[in-house]
Amino acid sequence: MLLVAEQALNGLQYGMMLFLMAAGLTLVFGVMGLINLAHGSLYMIGAFACASVAAATGWFSLGLLASLIAAAAAGALVEMVVIRRLYARDHLDQVLATFALILVFSEGTRWVFGSFPLYLNLPPALQGAVTLPGGLQYPLFRLVIIAVGAAVAVGLWLLITRTRLGIRIRAGEADREMIAALGVDIVGLYTIVFALGAALAGLAGALVGSIQSVQVGMGEPVLILAFVVVVIGGIGSIKGALIGALLVGMTDTLGKALLPGFFANFMAESSANAVGASLASMLIYILMAMVLILRPQGLFGARA
Amino acid sequence: MNRETLVNLAIFLLLIAVAIIAQLTGQAFTVTLATKAAIFALAGVGLNLALGYGGLISFGHAAFFGLGGYVTGILASHASNGTPVMTLGFEIMGSNNMLVIWPVAMIVAGVAALLIGALSLRTSGVYFIMVTLAFAQMIFYFALSWSRYGGEDGLSFYVRNNFPGLNTFDPIQYFAICATLLALALIFTGIVTRSRFGLALQAARQNPQRSFAVGIRPYAIRLTAFVLSGMIVGLAGALYADLNRFVSPAMLSWHMSGEIMVFVILGGVGRICGPVAGAAIYILLEHLLGGISEYWQALLGLLLLVIVLFSPGGLIGILTGRRRHA
Numbered sequence: 001m002l003l004v005a006e007q008a009l010n011g012l013q014y015g016m017m018l019f020l021m022a023a024g025l026t027l028v029f030g031v032m033g034l035i036n037l038a039h040g041s042l043y044m045i046g047a048f049a050c051a052s053v054a055a056a057t058g059w060f061s062l063g064l065l066a067s068l069i070a071a072a073a074a075g076a077l078v079e080m081v082v083i084r085r086l087y088a089r090d091h092l093d094q095v096l097a098t099f100a101l102i103l104v105f106s107e108g109t110r111w112v113f114g115s116f117p118l119y120l121n122l123p124p125a126l127q128g129a130v131t132l133p134g135g136l137q138y139p140l141f142r143l144v145i146i147a148v149g150a151a152v153a154v155g156l157w158l159l160i161t162r163t164r165l166g167i168r169i170r171a172g173e174a175d176r177e178m179i180a181a182l183g184v185d186i187v188g189l190y191t192i193v194f195a196l197g198a199a200l201a202g203l204a205g206a207l208v209g210s211i212q213s214v215q216v217g218m219g220e221p222v223l224i225l226a227f228v229v230v231v232i233g234g235i236g237s238i239k240g241a242l243i244g245a246l247l248v249g250m251t252d253t254l255g256k257a258l259l260p261g262f263f264a265n266f267m268a269e270s271s272a273n274a275v276g277a278s279l280a281s282m283l284i285y286i287l288m289a290m291v292l293i294l295r296p297q298g299l300f301g302a303r304a
Numbered sequence: 305m306n307r308e309t310l311v312n313l314a315i316f317l318l319l320i321a322v323a324i325i326a327q328l329t330g331q332a333f334t335v336t337l338a339t340k341a342a343i344f345a346l347a348g349v350g351l352n353l354a355l356g357y358g359g360l361i362s363f364g365h366a367a368f369f370g371l372g373g374y375v376t377g378i379l380a381s382h383a384s385n386g387t388p389v390m391t392l393g394f395e396i397m398g399s400n401n402m403l404v405i406w407p408v409a410m411i412v413a414g415v416a417a418l419l420i421g422a423l424s425l426r427t428s429g430v431y432f433i434m435v436t437l438a439f440a441q442m443i444f445y446f447a448l449s450w451s452r453y454g455g456e457d458g459l460s461f462y463v464r465n466n467f468p469g470l471n472t473f474d475p476i477q478y479f480a481i482c483a484t485l486l487a488l489a490l491i492f493t494g495i496v497t498r499s500r501f502g503l504a505l506q507a508a509r510q511n512p513q514r515s516f517a518v519g520i521r522p523y524a525i526r527l528t529a530f531v532l533s534g535m536i537v538g539l540a541g542a543l544y545a546d547l548n549r550f551v552s553p554a555m556l557s558w559h560m561s562g563e564i565m566v567f568v569i570l571g572g573v574g575r576i577c578g579p580v581a582g583a584a585i586y587i588l589l590e591h592l593l594g595g596i597s598e599y600w601q602a603l604l605g606l607l608l609l610v611i612v613l614f615s616p617g618g619l620i621g622i623l624t625g626r627r628r629h630a
Contacts, residue, residue, distance in 0.1 A: 103605030285442035
């Protein structure tokens, strides 16, 4: 039972991290109609910025700040130089251009930092485990990630529903020409939205880089998972991104933890491990296929 | 004969000429590069059928490429061990014969394309891109954890498979096989796109509502195109596995899907010889830029960016002076 509770918390933490990625992805797609494969590169930039600033200054909080600033700056720069020319193009051009950006970012990072992974040391205050009610020992930092994810979810909801910027973002989503005619600087607005999405990806990279290692190409598997989350949740919906992310995080973590044991009930242990592991790694894609069969536009998607 | 047909012929003949000249001057490595270009071009021709003519932006065609490769690897390794691939009351044996391997690879890729396409085509636009990508990832992770056939390390089979009457170890003879299949696929694409089916496919891409109104059911037409496309890419995967005598999950990775897409877009979307030009240029750039810098992929990325931003018609668009076909 304790194992299941621990794995459920791991799933929650994984889901929150996926939410940070998927929120930016779906925000950019919902507002600008742009499919951005390079979102994983912004995640990687956040992780590298955090690792190098934290190592240079000894302050983890400065590293986190640096990850937000670096990813947002990279996002704004990319938007102004490349992405801006792609809004009116079809998805094919967007896919190719952002694929090219991945090559540039990955090789550029390898050129600056080399091929070896970097490691981030957590400050002592965030290390160690806490005892939860029920006697479960759980790493403090993973709880922090869950809290950060929840805070970002609430913050984004407030931003979109309660602020002037949020009103403009939603208006831009509905009718770009009309709000431009009303005097809103749509060009600047798009840069801000893109930088915001990038900052969220950078934050996710910094947080995950603190648990795992920081290396070139780390954003790519996460990007695919973020796509799965967005497809399940429905494109353009922040609420869908949150629910989809938690669903994917839970399914993946619990599947990997429990499936081999489940199969061991009715087959030999070695083959149960093999079957369980390969089925577990495919589970979220099966989940996605099922959601699509029932609702081709995703759980909360308004338009396909 | 219009300008585009001339350009098409020139590109194809250039590829053949490079291989023959390299053979005559004893540069076996260049022959192998040309073979690689021909195989990638074949994969691009397959994707172009769905992407260029059908408007189906599949980001998962590495699935079919990799499946073709794994069929080759699995059949070849069982043939050399003498063990059956499967026992279903009767035994299915491995094979070293390309004439057996190719149809099996195409059927396996075709069945996968039928399943993936049937689900993915329920969606459209950006959903379609992401769903095809996710299905390909599913197969990628399956191959990664399938330790019986090498898992992460891939599967080597040391000896290239046989083709009756030819010595497939001779680089130029293997090039001839690949170039012939490429030519056949180009002719097939030409016939299909001019047929009633091809015209209906293009009509469904240009205006789904209007094509529906004149009695075309886009779903069935698109699914057929997707399956044909997957089968051609599966054949390319089988050839690629034989070129390297090795298959690994890398053939199934989303980078591979991206690369196949790059061949098509670089050369020109929806143009017969676009993928041939695209694949040839890509292999050439990989080789040349790889000589300049260890970080050649960054240069390639920058070059791709310039092409997307400033020349939407691809290479064939530049050569023929027409940006995009209708």
